[in-house]
Amino acid sequence: MKTSNSYLQEMLYSELADVVGREDITGNKADKAAYSCDYYWIPEMWLDRGCPNPMADFIVHPETTEEVSRILKIAGNYKIPVVTWGGGAGSQGGALPVYGGIILDTKKMNRVLNIDRDTFSVTAETGIITQHLEWELEGEGLSTMHYPASISCSTLGGFLAHRGTGVLSTKYGKIEDMIMSMEVVLPDGKIINTLPVPRHAAGPDLNQLFIGSEGTLGVITKATLKLHPLPAERQFHAFIFKDMHAAMQAGKEIMLSRLRPSVIRLYDEAETKKLIKRVLGIDKQGAYLVFGFEGDREIVEIEKKRAIDICLKQDSEDLGSEMGRSWWKHRYDFFYPPHMFALPQAFGTLDTVATFSNIENVYWAMKRAVENNFPEAVYIGHFSHWYEWGCMLYARFIIDNPPQDPHEAAQLYNSVWDAGVRAAINAGGVLNEHHGIGLKLGRLMKEQYGEAFSIFEKIKEAIDPNNIMNPGKMGFKGA
Amino acid sequence: MYIKEYTDVINACKTCFMCRHVCTVGTETQHEADTPRGKAILLHSILNKTMQLDEETIAPLYRCTTCGACKNNCVGNYDMPSLIQAARADIIEQEKASAEVVGIKDNILDKGNILGLKKDIPVEMQAGKAPLDKAEVLYFAGCHTTYLQSELAEAMTKIMKQAEESFTILPGEVCCGKPLYLLGYRKAAKDWANKLFQQIKATGCKKIVTNCPSCYDAFKRNYEAMSVSFATEIEVLHAVEYISDLIAKGKIKLQKQLKKTVTYHDDDYLTRFHGLHELPRQLLSAIPGIEPVEMRWNREEAASCGEAGGVLQQLYPQISRSLAARIIDGAVATGADRLVTVCPITKGALSAQATERIDVCDIIELMVETLM
Ligand SMILES: Cc1cc2nc3c(=O)[nH]c(=O)nc-3n(C[C@H](O)[C@H](O)[C@H](O)COP(=O)(O)OP(=O)(O)OC[C@H]3O[C@@H](n4cnc5c(N)ncnc54)[C@H](O)[C@@H]3O)c2cc1C
Numbered sequence: 001m002k003t004s005n006s007y008l009q010e011m012l013y014s015e016l017a018d019v020v021g022r023e024d025i026t027g028n029k030a031d032k033a034a035y036s037c038d039y040y041w042i043p044e045m046w047l048d049r050g051c052p053n054p055m056a057d058f059i060v061h062p063e064t065t066e067e068v069s070r071i072l073k074i075a076g077n078y079k080i081p082v083v084t085w086g087g088g089a090g091s092q093g094g095a096l097p098v099y100g101g102i103i104l105d106t107k108k109m110n111r112v113l114n115i116d117r118d119t120f121s122v123t124a125e126t127g128i129i130t131q132h133l134e135w136e137l138e139g140e141g142l143s144t145m146h147y148p149a150s151i152s153c154s155t156l157g158g159f160l161a162h163r164g165t166g167v168l169s170t171k172y173g174k175i176e177d178m179i180m181s182m183e184v185v186l187p188d189g190k191i192i193n194t195l196p197v198p199r200h201a202a203g204p205d206l207n208q209l210f211i212g213s214e215g216t217l218g219v220i221t222k223a224t225l226k227l228h229p230l231p232a233e234r235q236f237h238a239f240i241f242k243d244m245h246a247a248m249q250a251g252k253e254i255m256l257s258r259l260r261p262s263v264i265r266l267y268d269e270a271e272t273k274k275l276i277k278r279v280l281g282i283d284k285q286g287a288y289l290v291f292g293f294e295g296d297r298e299i300v301e302i303e304k305k306r307a308i309d310i311c312l313k314q315d316s317e318d319l320g321s322e323m324g325r326s327w328w329k330h331r332y333d334f335f336y337p338p339h340m341f342a343l344p345q346a347f348g349t350l351d352t353v354a355t356f357s358n359i360e361n362v363y364w365a366m367k368r369a370v371e372n373n374f375p376e377a378v379y380i381g382h383f384s385h386w387y388e389w390g391c392m393l394y395a396r397f398i399i400d401n402p403p404q405d406p407h408e409a410a411q412l413y414n415s416v417w418d419a420g421v422r423a424a425i426n427a428g429g430v431l432n433e434h435h436g437i438g439l440k441l442g443r444l445m446k447e448q449y450g451e452a453f454s455i456f457e458k459i460k461e462a463i464d465p466n467n468i469m470n471p472g473k474m475g476f477k478g479a
Numbered sequence: 480m481y482i483k484e485y486t487d488v489i490n491a492c493k494t495c496f497m498c499r500h501v502c503t504v505g506t507e508t509q510h511e512a513d514t515p516r517g518k519a520i521l522l523h524s525i526l527n528k529t530m531q532l533d534e535e536t537i538a539p540l541y542r543c544t545t546c547g548a549c550k551n552n553c554v555g556n557y558d559m560p561s562l563i564q565a566a567r568a569d570i571i572e573q574e575k576a577s578a579e580v581v582g583i584k585d586n587i588l589d590k591g592n593i594l595g596l597k598k599d600i601p602v603e604m605q606a607g608k609a610p611l612d613k614a615e616v617l618y619f620a621g622c623h624t625t626y627l628q629s630e631l632a633e634a635m636t637k638i639m640k641q642a643e644e645s646f647t648i649l650p651g652e653v654c655c656g657k658p659l660y661l662l663g664y665r666k667a668a669k670d671w672a673n674k675l676f677q678q679i680k681a682t683g684c685k686k687i688v689t690n691c692p693s694c695y696d697a698f699k700r701n702y703e704a705m706s707v708s709f710a711t712e713i714e715v716l717h718a719v720e721y722i723s724d725l726i727a728k729g730k731i732k733l734q735k736q737l738k739k740t741v742t743y744h745d746d747d748y749l750t751r752f753h754g755l756h757e758l759p760r761q762l763l764s765a766i767p768g769i770e771p772v773e774m775r776w777n778r779e780e781a782a783s784c785g786e787a788g789g790v791l792q793q794l795y796p797q798i799s800r801s802l803a804a805r806i807i808d809g810a811v812a813t814g815a816d817r818l819v820t821v822c823p824i825t826k827g828a829l830s831a832q833a834t835e836r837i838d839v840c841d842i843i844e845l846m847v848e849t850l851m
């Protein structure tokens with residue numbers, strides 16, 4: 001171990017090594033470099049341009065809740081930041097060790113502890129990669145139905161920490177709808193459990209306090225999630241609409257008529273032209289929409305027929321179920337190189353959510369804010385998670401040739417975000433839908449919440465008086 | 480630097496997380512530097528000189544099985560295994576190899592085998608030694624078969640004798656050179672390949688048969704890349720191909736009933752690099768009485784044992800043991816009586832972890848059982 005000459009570091013190393021064992025702590029620069037960049041564009045650009053990203057002093061790999069508790073006590077004693085790291089695939093800079101300190105990698109806490117077939121629930125340690133969890137459940141004919149595009153790279157804890165979502169959220173909900181119960185290690189090392197069931201009237205819901213807290217209030221170490229049987233039938237169907245508005249009318253009607261699609265995904269004209277063509281090979285003008293239904297075959301057939309009728313009413317072209325299945329089969333391909341946007345391009349996902357009354361306004365307001373203020377930027381989007389009252393907009397901006405100077409590039413990047421997000425909030429959208437806040441959007445939390453943000457600040461102060469848990473994230477003060 | 484040839488891989492992988500769930504070593508150690516993304520970050524930083532190749536950055540570059548699970552998972556087909564091998568070639572060129580890596584190379588150059596065992600071919604292998612100096616078929620056993628799993632050499636030669644094949648074995652057979660290539664010793668590997676190729680040619684063989692996938696891959700891919708080409712003169716066959724051919728020609732018959740449930744472990748090289756995943760299965764199914772069952776992870780998605788050239792076993796024995804234990808768990812879960820491999824290195828690694836839980840054998844041993 002070669003880190004620094006400071007003997008405080010040596011003391012810290014010894015104490016941490018005493019908890020996790022020498023094989024589960026490292027301060028070596030190759031490891032630190034690998035933990036210095038998550039999926040946030042700024043550290044990626046920084047790395048690309050050869051600027052050093054901030055690094056942790058140590059990375060620890062606890063294997064039990066008790067080890068986590070002891071690590072937090074040590075960190076609290078020395079008042080050293082602790083950044084919880086799951087897959088490091090968050091896009092908001094949430095897992096970046098911007099103040100140095102300890103990275104607590106959860107991935108060695110990856111056991112499936114119990115599958116309760118009477119309840120249809122699973123209890124697992126939160127460092128498990130969600131695809132690994134699904135593989136274990138699949139063998140039992142069960143699933144959480146949480147299928148994010150990052151299923152292969154992010155952890156259960158990461159999704160809980162960011163209020164994540166998967167492609168089938170329209171039927172099965174976001175991660176906050178899937179949770180039953182959690183174990184959390186608080187910053188002072190206390191280990192607490194939330195109530196065993198998610199519905200009760202015993203005060204506010206502690207689950208929902210820790211979900212979305214992005215490692216600022218403690219470490220979520222175990223979670224119990226609802227399960228579903230793998231469906232007997234899983235069907236998809238695709239359409240091309242003349243434009244996004246017509247497709248939106250169809251999507252809205254499907255939801256308002258209270259059908260229960262597993263997914264509706266509507267791509268604007270630009271994405272249809274670019275991505276649907278590139279990834280699925282469907283070369284059509286207009287807006288591509290795919291929906292899915294699943295469960296018992298007879299019910300699926302009825303619901304699908306109703307949804308097809310709704311789509312046809314909007315003068316759409318029926319592409320059939322093959323083109324729908326093709327989307328399902330390739331749903332993750334969009335995120336692999338060379339399909340994914342990549343450096344030197346600058347790009348960001350301005351995901352937001354609004355009611356049906358507002359969502360199209362939000363789309364246009366963001367588009368204007370981005371493209372009018374930043375002529376070098378292209379704005380595209382799709383609507384991928386639908387609710388009874390509205391839907392989520394996965395808007396993106398892309399700048400093909402951002403400035404070479406990393407500082408200028410970062411400034412431009414942040415300005416596009418400010419403009420896009422403010423436009424969304426003013427039009428009735430929100431700061432974010434499922435990627436979280438992290439370092440990227442912290443500055444806008446007060447604008448989003450107004451006075452209400454002080455509630456969060458007081459909670460943070462009460463739970464983490466030493467401010468050791470992921471300081472400087474989610475709009476909270478730095479170390 | 481050799482890695483410059485793979486800038487596209489570095490650029491694509493340094494910001495991509497999509498294959499980390501299948502990364503053989505990454506999912507074992509859970510260290511970010513052990514994932515393809517982590518390695519691409521390091522190599523990017525080395526290329527742009529913000530980091531250097533030194534003890535700390537070199538270690539993760541050898542903590543990789545080059546099994547190809549990442550590439551197999553990749554929609555863009557980015558070639559991480561080749562990038563890692565290029566990085567190792569740079570390490571060697573800059574004379575920065577660790578003592579352990581140098582030790583393996585010295586074993587090969589000085590003793591003729593990766594294990595550093597004494598030069599003579601052990602008695603077990605001589606027992607099956609062919610009487611001929613020149614023959615149609617050259618049986619190439621490889622280091623692990625010769626020194627650690629000599630029962631496989633015995634089995635292989637029994638099959639060849641039963642088929643009345645004209646075959647020979649190289650006198651004092653040495654390593655195929657695969658580990659040299661894997662460790663980054665490109666020049667040494669090329670010189671080695673040239674020398675060995677001359678010896679092979681001198682036997683006048685038309686076919687070279689090996690039961691070791693690492694040797695097979697060396698002859699087929701690495702020799703080719705080093706411009707030592709078997710292609711026109713000598714056909715390279717893995718035992719599985721050769722035996723299938725003997726059966727097809729009616730030279731041997733699978734006779735005896737073997738009432739066993741078996742599960743087949745796909746070899747990294749045969750399956751992911753040479754597409755040979757059905758042939759071993761067909762061979763197993765052809766044995767009377769055998770009931771094959773599949774592990775949850777099979778064919779291109781099979782778990783890797785980290786067998787490549789036996790290098791990981793020597794450099795990171797603890798990781799190697801864990802990888803083998805994972806496969807044993809998967810095999811035991813099938814309820815099979817036997818776990819069948821096609822690689823001596825894998826057989827050794829798996830047997831050591833199997834304890835009493837499952838029998839591990841090579842496909843050629845099953846063949847002998849059903850033939851004799
Ligand atoms: C290609 C790609 C596609 C993506 N697609 C989706 C998608 O479809 N849906 C979606 O929701 N997201 C998606 N994301 C974003 C990302 O996967 C999520 O934000 C995910 O929640 C991050 O999890 P992680 O384990 O990678 O967390 P990390 O990046 O390691 O951490 C994220 C934050 O969570 C905190 N944290 C992590 N684990 C814990 C824990 N156990 N307790 C407390 N805090 C913790 C960290 O401190 C940090 O603040 C995608 C990302 C990529 C790279």
